[in-house]
Amino acid sequence: MTAEGGIVKRRKLGKAAAWLGVILFLAWLPSFLPFSVEWNIGSWLDPIWLRLFGHSSGIETYRIDIGLHHATLAALFVIMAMGLNLSIGFAGLLDLGFIAFVAIGAYIMAIELTRVPLNSDSVRVFSAWWAVIPLCIFGAVLVRVALGATCLRLRGDYLAIVTLGFGEITRVALKNDLFGLTGGPDGIFLSPRVMPEFFSDPEPLYYLAAALALLSCFTLYRWKNSRAGRAWEAVREDEVAAAACGINVFRAKIWAYGLGGVFAGLAGALYALHNTTAHPTDYDFIESVKVVVMVVLGGMGSIAGVAFGSVVFILLLEVLRGLAHYRMLIFGATLVALMVFRPQGLAGRAGK
Amino acid sequence: MAFLEFRGVCATYGGPDVLHDLNFSVERNEIVTLIGANGAGKTTTLLALSGLVRKSAGSIIFDGEDITNLAPHKIVQRGIIHVPEGRGIFPRLTVMENLTMGAYSVGKVSEEKLEAAFRLFPILEERKAQPGGTLSGGEQQMLAIARGLMPDPKLLLLDEPSLGVAPMLVEKIFEALREIHASGTPILLVEQNAHKALELADRGYVIENGRLGISGSGQELLRDPRIMEAYLGI
Ligand SMILES: Nc1ncnc2c1ncn2[C@@H]1O[C@H](COP(=O)(O)OP(=O)(O)O)[C@@H](O)[C@H]1O
Numbered sequence: 001m002t003a004e005g006g007i008v009k010r011r012k013l014g015k016a017a018a019w020l021g022v023i024l025f026l027a028w029l030p031s032f033l034p035f036s037v038e039w040n041i042g043s044w045l046d047p048i049w050l051r052l053f054g055h056s057s058g059i060e061t062y063r064i065d066i067g068l069h070h071a072t073l074a075a076l077f078v079i080m081a082m083g084l085n086l087s088i089g090f091a092g093l094l095d096l097g098f099i100a101f102v103a104i105g106a107y108i109m110a111i112e113l114t115r116v117p118l119n120s121d122s123v124r125v126f127s128a129w130w131a132v133i134p135l136c137i138f139g140a141v142l143v144r145v146a147l148g149a150t151c152l153r154l155r156g157d158y159l160a161i162v163t164l165g166f167g168e169i170t171r172v173a174l175k176n177d178l179f180g181l182t183g184g185p186d187g188i189f190l191s192p193r194v195m196p197e198f199f200s201d202p203e204p205l206y207y208l209a210a211a212l213a214l215l216s217c218f219t220l221y222r223w224k225n226s227r228a229g230r231a232w233e234a235v236r237e238d239e240v241a242a243a244a245c246g247i248n249v250f251r252a253k254i255w256a257y258g259l260g261g262v263f264a265g266l267a268g269a270l271y272a273l274h275n276t277t278a279h280p281t282d283y284d285f286i287e288s289v290k291v292v293v294m295v296v297l298g299g300m301g302s303i304a305g306v307a308f309g310s311v312v313f314i315l316l317l318e319v320l321r322g323l324a325h326y327r328m329l330i331f332g333a334t335l336v337a338l339m340v341f342r343p344q345g346l347a348g349r350a351g352k
Numbered sequence: 353m354a355f356l357e358f359r360g361v362c363a364t365y366g367g368p369d370v371l372h373d374l375n376f377s378v379e380r381n382e383i384v385t386l387i388g389a390n391g392a393g394k395t396t397t398l399l400a401l402s403g404l405v406r407k408s409a410g411s412i413i414f415d416g417e418d419i420t421n422l423a424p425h426k427i428v429q430r431g432i433i434h435v436p437e438g439r440g441i442f443p444r445l446t447v448m449e450n451l452t453m454g455a456y457s458v459g460k461v462s463e464e465k466l467e468a469a470f471r472l473f474p475i476l477e478e479r480k481a482q483p484g485g486t487l488s489g490g491e492q493q494m495l496a497i498a499r500g501l502m503p504d505p506k507l508l509l510l511d512e513p514s515l516g517v518a519p520m521l522v523e524k525i526f527e528a529l530r531e532i533h534a535s536g537t538p539i540l541l542v543e544q545n546a547h548k549a550l551e552l553a554d555r556g557y558v559i560e561n562g563r564l565g566i567s568g569s570g571q572e573l574l575r576d577p578r579i580m581e582a583y584l585g586i
């Protein structure tokens with residue numbers, strides 16, 4: 001008993017130390033960025049057919065540039081991935097339109113910031129930008145619950161199809177100036193005049209995003225080990241068996257799906273501030289796929305794994321940027337290799 | 353009034369009715385079995401009872417209460433616990449986690465229930481930390497039954513506990529059912545293995561194409577020439 005207790009204690013200490021390490025790392029990260037390297041690679045990257053005809057693509061150096069905004073971006077994607085992890089990883093609800101809910105958060109933030117009169121003397125209703133964030137979260141959750149209520153009673157793949165469609169509809173609606181508010185194909189630009197002063201330097205946004213990313217992970221960790229977390233796990237594994245255990249399957253699903261909106265709305269609000277715009281092309285289908293890949297890459301349901309997976313994904317995209325059009329090729333190959341050799345993701349629980 | 357009563361129950365998966373005008377009952381402290389061929393409607397009957405399939409007519413009365421249109425989790429709260437067909441366990445959760453999940457409706461898993469389950473199926477205690485999916489078919493069935501015992505059921509529904517289980521383990525499982533019954537839990541058992549089921553049961557009903565046919569005590573049915581021919585292969 002005591003030996004077991006000792007091991008548990010040591011494990012807990014180890015975990016605490018790991019988290020402390022992560023926090024310290026995040027705190028010092030800005031002083032290491034931007035990070036930039038450059039190699040001379042000659043014509044190594046030129047495709048064979050160009051070389052056959054004696055041509056050259058002209059790319060002779062390979063650069064890797066990682067700036068603070070990439071760290072911020074990674075943190076924002078960690079928040080998104082946690083939201084999707086809640087749906088896919090915890091409750092097994094495949095959502096292929098997650099970015100639409102991020103877009104809802106981003107557009108609410110952008111609309112609020114640009115609509116409020118900027119008179120230095122007048123105190124605004126939403127005088128503080130941060131007071132808009134709950135509104136972004138509320139909007140995303142509301143739409144998500146409404147959508148979930150219509151299709152979560154259906155079985156299996158319907159949700160994937162409905163969310164896929166919803167994601168596209170949302171993007172097209174935003175592009176077509178929904179309610180005359182979303183600015184059409186140009187989106188909504190957040191000029192320095194309307195951007196909160198707090199974000200005139202990039203550091204505050206980074207620290208905010210990093211802190212909220214950590215908070216998201218922590219929240220998910222708490223939920224995973226709660227009664228609701230167990231219910232989600234049961235529903236994901238086997239719906240009939242979950243019902244036989246007395247779990248209200250529909251309610252469990254609605255909660256998992258709806259709460260994912262909290263993270264989407266939050267990440268969206270910050271994403272608009274990060275991009276200083278809310279633009280329809282930022283909420284393309286491929287963005288939803290990215291978040292799905294992060295969750296799958298990290299290991300569905302695993303919190304540390306998905307957080308790590310998201311950061312690796314964003315950094316990898318930057319590291320491979322120098323490969324230009326080969327980037328996606330290598331990326332795809334990496335993913336396929338991963339799925340072959342480690343189908344449960346970097347840190348997921350092995351299947352049966 | 354009977355403990356559980358089906359009164360003219362019809363059930364549907366959304367298309368035409370699969371069950372037609374089912375009337376039967378289970379008394380407190382009885383083991384009742386429904387036997388029938390593959391596709392006869394045995395599973396559907398249990399799903400209808402636990403609220404997982406829609407009833408298009410009739411009513412189900414349990415312990416004096418009409419539970420026909422209650423949601424599945426409400427029915428579990430009333431004490432009707434369904435042990436689903438086949439591998440109705442959570443394959444990626446450990447044996448212990450599976451058992452804990454069984455106690456979901458009552459909050460925490462009770463030490464006493466856990467010990468009783470391990471006494472019934474000692475193999476589960478040995479495999480406590482192993483994922484459910486790594487157990488043999490028979491062991492998974494034992495786990496499913498043990499999980500069903502966690503919330504202290506008032507009525508236990510079992511869907512073909514002998515399906516895909518090695519003969520030696522079938523013996524053990526039926527022995528366990530006898531013990532569960534002896535400790536005061538009524539059982540509604542659905543089986544294709546008519547011989548074993550009728551040996552164990554106080555009463556039995558035959559279900560055919562979604563309708564109830566012959567019924568009687570277990571012993572009577574075992575000796576009934578129609579049953580012998582159709583279900584016992586004698
Ligand atoms: N999910 C379903 N949807 C539609 N029909 C079903 C479904 N499951 C079973 N059925 C039909 O209901 C009838 C009874 O099936 P079932 O209750 O599973 O039989 P049993 O358990 O006795 O083998 C069968 O004709 C079967 O085709």
Ligand SMILES: [Mg+2]
Pocket residue numbers: 391394395396437512
């Ligand atoms: Mg069946």
